[in-house]
Amino acid sequence: MTETLHIDWTLCDGRGLCTELLPELLGRDEWGYPVARTSPAAERSDVPVPVALLAAARDAVALCPRQALRLDRC
Amino acid sequence: MTLTDCPPGGAPLGPPGDSRTPGIPLVSGAVGAPEGTARLFLAASTTLAAHRAAYGDLPTANADSLIDQLRLSSLDGRGGAAFPVWRKLASTREHSGRAKGRRPIVIANGSEGEPLSRKDMTLMTRAPHLVIDGLLLAAAAVGAPDLHLYVSARAADAARLALDERPDARHVTLVTAPDAFVAGEATAVANAIERGVSVPRDHVVHLSESGVRKRPTLVQNVETLAQLALIARFGADWFRSVGTSDEPGTRLVTVTGDVPAPQVLEVAGGTALVHLLAAAGAGPGELRAVLVGGYHGGWVPAEHVGAPFSKDGLRMFGAAPGAGVLMALAASSCGLAASALIADYLAAQTAGQCGPCVNGLPALAGVLRRLAGGAVDAALPAEIARLADLVTGRGSCSHPDGTARFVLSTLTAFADDVDAHLHGRCVVNP
Amino acid sequence: MDAAQLDAALWAFGRGTGVVALVALTLSVVLGIVTRSGRPLPGVPRFSITLLHRNLSLLACVFLVIHIVSLFFDSFAQLTPLDVVVPFFGDFLPFWQGLGTVAVDLLIAVMVTALLRNRIGLRAFRTVHWLAYATWPIALAHGIGNGTDGTSAWFLWVSALSVLLVLGAVGWRLSTRFVEFSGARTASPTGSQREVQPR
Ligand code: HEM
Ligand code: SF4
Ligand code: SF4
Numbered sequence: 239m240t241e242t243l244h245i246d247w248t249l250c251d252g253r254g255l256c257t258e259l260l261p262e263l264l265g266r267d268e269w270g271y272p273v274a275r276t277s278p279a280a281e282r283s284d285v286p287v288p289v290a291l292l293a294a295a296r297d298a299v300a301l302c303p304r305q306a307l308r309l310d311r312c
Numbered sequence: 313m314t315l316t317d318c319p320p321g322g323a324p325l326g327p328p329g330d331s332r333t334p335g336i337p338l339v340s341g342a343v344g345a346p347e348g349t350a351r352l353f354l355a356a357s358t359t360l361a362a363h364r365a366a367y368g369d370l371p372t373a374n375a376d377s378l379i380d381q382l383r384l385s386s387l388d389g390r391g392g393a394a395f396p397v398w399r400k401l402a403s404t405r406e407h408s409g410r411a412k413g414r415r416p417i418v419i420a421n422g423s424e425g426e427p428l429s430r431k432d433m434t435l436m437t438r439a440p441h442l443v444i445d446g447l448l449l450a451a452a453a454v455g456a457p458d459l460h461l462y463v464s465a466r467a468a469d470a471a472r473l474a475l476d477e478r479p480d481a482r483h484v485t486l487v488t489a490p491d492a493f494v495a496g497e498a499t500a501v502a503n504a505i506e507r508g509v510s511v512p513r514d515h516v517v518h519l520s521e522s523g524v525r526k527r528p529t530l531v532q533n534v535e536t537l538a539q540l541a542l543i544a545r546f547g548a549d550w551f552r553s554v555g556t557s558d559e560p561g562t563r564l565v566t567v568t569g570d571v572p573a574p575q576v577l578e579v580a581g582g583t584a585l586v587h588l589l590a591a592a593g594a595g596p597g598e599l600r601a602v603l604v605g606g607y608h609g610g611w612v613p614a615e616h617v618g619a620p621f622s623k624d625g626l627r628m629f630g631a632a633p634g635a636g637v638l639m640a641l642a643a644s645s646c647g648l649a650a651s652a653l654i655a656d657y658l659a660a661q662t663a664g665q666c667g668p669c670v671n672g673l674p675a676l677a678g679v680l681r682r683l684a685g686g687a688v689d690a691a692l693p694a695e696i697a698r699l700a701d702l703v704t705g706r707g708s709c710s711h712p713d714g715t716a717r718f719v720l721s722t723l724t725a726f727a728d729d730v731d732a733h734l735h736g737r738c739v740v741n742p
Numbered sequence: 743m744d745a746a747q748l749d750a751a752l753w754a755f756g757r758g759t760g761v762v763a764l765v766a767l768t769l770s771v772v773l774g775i776v777t778r779s780g781r782p783l784p785g786v787p788r789f790s791i792t793l794l795h796r797n798l799s800l801l802a803c804v805f806l807v808i809h810i811v812s813l814f815f816d817s818f819a820q821l822t823p824l825d826v827v828v829p830f831f832g833d834f835l836p837f838w839q840g841l842g843t844v845a846v847d848l849l850i851a852v853m854v855t856a857l858l859r860n861r862i863g864l865r866a867f868r869t870v871h872w873l874a875y876a877t878w879p880i881a882l883a884h885g886i887g888n889g890t891d892g893t894s895a896w897f898l899w900v901s902a903l904s905v906l907l908v909l910g911a912v913g914w915r916l917s918t919r920f921v922e923f924s925g926a927r928t929a930s931p932t933g934s935q936r937e938v939q940p941r
Pocket of ligand 1: 302303304767770771772773774775777778779792795796799800849852853856857868871874875877878915
């Protein structure tokens with residue numbers, strides 16, 4: 239069962255914590271908002287998280303200052 | 313071409329098609345199924361009596377058989393997303409329960425945020441009872457006690473009159489939608505009903521599972537519901553008896569833009585674009601291109617107007633029937649200039665919630681505007697492609713995706729304009 | 743150690759912990775503002791700043807609890823449990839001590855909502871979190887007015903430095919270039935889904 243990192247764009251303010259914690263998964267666009275590095279368009283708001291990055295993803299969810307992140311099982 | 317060229321609201325745009333008046337049986341109930349492609353506008357007037365005379369009484373719905381007939385008919389949503397209707401009904405029913413918090417809600421969506429479209433307004437002002445029939449039938453099928461009719465301001469009076477005429481629709485709440493592009497997006501509709509704010513919201517599950525106040529919520533376009541009301545009466549086989557196998561039935565199309573007689577048509581699914589344009593008085597020779605599917609759609613160059621108005625036929629142009637809009641662009645117009653105006657409009661219609669949309673769409677529109685304005689910079693098309701890719705999939709609704717798709721289709725359909733502009737010329741205004 | 747000595751030791755302990763709590767709170771406010779800016783500090787990544795902000799707040803609370811508990815045993819202050827939550831009723835310097843009580847109440851509100859923020863939602867958390875800006879000056883005023891050290895030179899120096907730090911941070915907070923990427927963004931998202939307070 240893979241988990242996906244859901245980004246609520248209505249809350250995200252591009253503070254860049256998640257991109258620091260998950261550099262393998264997320265980059266930043268020119269306005270500071272996170273961009274899934276490799277995901278196709280359909281997975282850019284629900285980014286599949288490799289098992290090795292799950293712990294970092296949980297940290298990102300806990301630390302996002304805007305509570306814009308959540309992990310979902312799918 | 314200007315953005316205000318679309319038909320004025322309230323003008324009696326008619327489905328021309330065949331103008332036969334139905335044989336009006338005075339005893340309602342046993343009414344024959346309509347023949348041909350004139351199906352939705354058979355009532356002689358907007359009164360309930362005329363409606364009953366044309367279509368008969370509201371059939372008693374058996375949930376399973378209705379959903380079954382919808383599945384066999386392959387009716388898909390007519391609001392733009394074209395999702396199979398039976399699936400939404402089945403899913404809503406599946407997620408509903410008897411507990412107060414699980415009772416489903418059904419919303420008829422006639423907000424028509426797409427500024428080019430007039431078909432929902434036409435339907436609401438000419439055949440409101442068919443829509444209400446569909447709303448009542450869908451609600452009965454999913455067991456919903458809460459019914460809402462969410463319509464644009466220009467259709468609100470007609471909707472009010474029709475509702476007041478019907479004792480069986482007392483429990484339907486009428487809600488007026490603001491005139492905003494994204495106000496008709498399904499989660500914006502749910503937000504409007506729940507909180508009176510018509511902006512899209514973040515969602516991880518379908519509305520049919522958790523929508524208004526977390527209850528299973530069915531949002532269907534008003535044309536979809538009108539078609540449903542006909543399928544409930546006359547069945548899937550009848551529905552499929554016109555149209556093509558992949559686009560069965562009829563659909564409403566708004567033909568607008570640079571055509572002599574902008575109008576709303578009821579046509580068989582899969583009709584070639586050229587016939588739709590001809591009905592509005594435009595020949596292919598007079599046109600450069602046609603924007604198909606509305607502002608989130610794609611441009612079809614004039615030489616391809618033989619293409620059918622169907623998902624398969626339009627895919628190669630990055631377009632889809634969507635909400636059934638065709639906007640013609642005169643042969644004398646610059647495709648880039650027209651598209652830049654539309655992109656500016658779309659950028660201004662962001663609901664202002666999501667960073668990539670709020671920042672990305674104006675940036676995207678800005679680069680297209682520069683290209684259209686004659687900036688000679690060979691890097692512009694690549695920059696447009698980069699920004700279009702950057703915003704795609706990164707919003708709470710599909711507004712960035714639709715805008716990106718539209719802009720990319722501009723580059724493809726008007727490749728010769730792009731080339732000319734990059735050499736300091738313009739194809740139509742040399 | 744006789745009773746007078748014990749009293750003096752307790753008094754010093756109570757003061758010391760109060761001062762540490764205040765310093766931790768000062769740093770927390772500054773780092774809260776840095777968190778809000780979205781910028782890292784040299785050598786400190788953004789997530790560490792949020793963590794530091796939280797942990798300094800927790801540290802301030804721990805020292806505050808010790809500060810208060812030690813004052814229960816103090817013969818001067820004669821603190822009662824009621825004084826901890828209801829302001830301006832104390833026997834000793836009721837006004838200045840009352841300010842301390844107000845600060846504690848505010849801090850409890852800020853801390854509880856902050857720790858539960860993932861449950862109560864962004865809007866409630868942010869609304870209550872604005873109280874932080876009231877908490878800090880009230881706590882400082884309490885320290886200066888109530889403390890025996892309030893007028894001693896070293897404490898005034900610490901206070902002055904804290905005020906400078908916080909004023910500097912608040913000034914920065916109010917400047918237009920405060921948010922990272924503020925130059926690149928055409929607009930900040932302001933849709934009605936977002937919180938309504940100024941940000
Ligand atoms: C467990 C405790 C706390 C946590 C988890 C926490 C968390 C946060 C977070 C996530 C932000 C950033 C909000 C945003 O960017 O929108 C923030 C901002 C801030 N925090 Fe805290 N905080 C805590 C306690 C405190 C305390 C005790 C104070 C001070 C008395 C404080 C003062 C501030 C200030 C001044 C800001 C900046 C607010 C602004 O200007 O927008 N915080 N805090
Ligand atoms: S940490 Fe949260 S607010 Fe910051 S960029 Fe990531 S999702 Fe957005
Ligand atoms: S993607 Fe754009 S239009 Fe859609 S909700 Fe977000 S800001 Fe609004």
